[in-house]
Amino acid sequence: MSKAIQAVRGMNDLLPDAVERWQRIESVAREVLHAYGYREIRLPIIEKSELFARSIGSLTDIVEKEMYSFEDRSGENLTLRPEGTAGCVRAGIENGFLHNQIQRLWYAGPMFRHERPQKGRYRQFHQIGVEAFGIESADLDAELIMMCARLWQALGIDGLTLQLNSLGTLESRAAYRRDLLRYLETQRGRLDEDSLRRLDKNPLRILDSKNPDMQKVIAAAPSLYDHLDDASRGHFARLGEYLRQAGIPFTVNPRLVRGLDYYTRTVFEWTTERLGAQSTVCAGGRYDGLVEQLGGKAAPAAGFAIGMERLAELMAQQTHQYPEAQPQAYLVALGEAAEKQGLALAERLRDAGLRIECNCGGGGLKAQLKRADRSGARHALLLGEDEVRNASITIKDLRDGVQRSIAQGELIDLLLKETPRGATP
DSSP, rough: OOOOOOOOOOOOOOOHHHHHHHHHHHHHHHHHHHHHOOOEEEOOOOEEEEIIIIIITTHHHHIIOOOOEEEEEOEEEEEOOSSSHHHHHHHHHHHSSTTTTOEEEEEEEEEEEOEEEEEEEEEEEEOOOOOEEESSSHHHHHHHHHHHHHHHHHTTTTHHHHHEEEEEOOOHHHHHHHHHHHHHHHHHHGGOHHHHHHHHHHHGGGOOOOOOHHHHHHSSSOOGGOOOOOOHHHHHHHHHHHHHHTOOOOEEEETTOOSSSTTTEEEEEESSSSSSOEEEEEEEEEEETTTHHHTTTOOOOEEEEHHHHHHHHHHTTOOOOOOOGGEEEEEEOOOOHHHHHHHHHHHHHHHTTEEOOOOOOOHHHHHHHHHHHHOOEEEEEEOHHHHHHHHHEEEEEETTEEEEEEEEGGGHHHHHHHHHHHHHO
């Protein structure tokens, strides 16, 4: 026997129990985002490699080491998207809906990075991305954060904390980078291997190091806030006022820098202590220069991305159940005549909006009732020779074992009354 083929490392199957959580996240997110005026956009998984080199930054870890890039048959260099913002901006420029317009957009789907797989970090991972264009003021930043808070509430997720920082403009950050680099050069002997690699290419990322041995070096580094321009200081102050007014607690983290070069001014992260090292569930910020950087006319922009795997893991820990994914009744058919009538009866019940699972493949009463119990349904609908002959149905409550016989014509009203749509079956 040949060896069974397994999934590619870091690219995981989503089994039905997990899919139910994902569907819940997606449906609630869609409702929340639509309530704020955001519309869905669907983007290609593959983009030209140049797009990410120009947006994320050619010297970032993502572009240098983590992208899945290849040359197609026509010799064009293409990449499986490692993030969604660049593709969304590309689509806006190409289709002409960003210049002098306000656009609120969202998307969902897989992203790809060749990282070392670990819990909460995979080579194929999924995000819900939110992007807003054409608004420069801090009220947009606040609205994005408030939208996140509403989503956590709607999903029943608690324990997330919000961290904020401002990176200033590209010019003020460049001045800070020079001062930071001078300081880090004096500390070269204390830098770990990862920091030494970043020193010349992307020194701000050193501030985000999780290595405990690096924390004293980072704590003594120059402050980015001291290098902010006046406009960025005012923008950040207004953001804090909006959030305090809305009752959303936050912590200012001066070492929060994010790993993508295109960020300006506001950056934020929602984190948890329940997922180990992969603590960031949602992250984003403002990227006012990216549209122009990718060839469009200048337009302010801000957004965020939610890690679906991490959010789903939090939901799993909180033992959420989703009754809408379970049948309300399981139809047990005993005999050929009952099987034929049962399929047609189930269709009429579904026409009425009920969730019905039919037994297929035969089996005795005991075996079929076991399947009914495993389905999660509240009721088993027993259809045998007597029921077919009398146009009746026997209903068995799978919780207390009580059963009764009624006319088939009464079944829809009874099931809708006892297990209304959306209620726990």
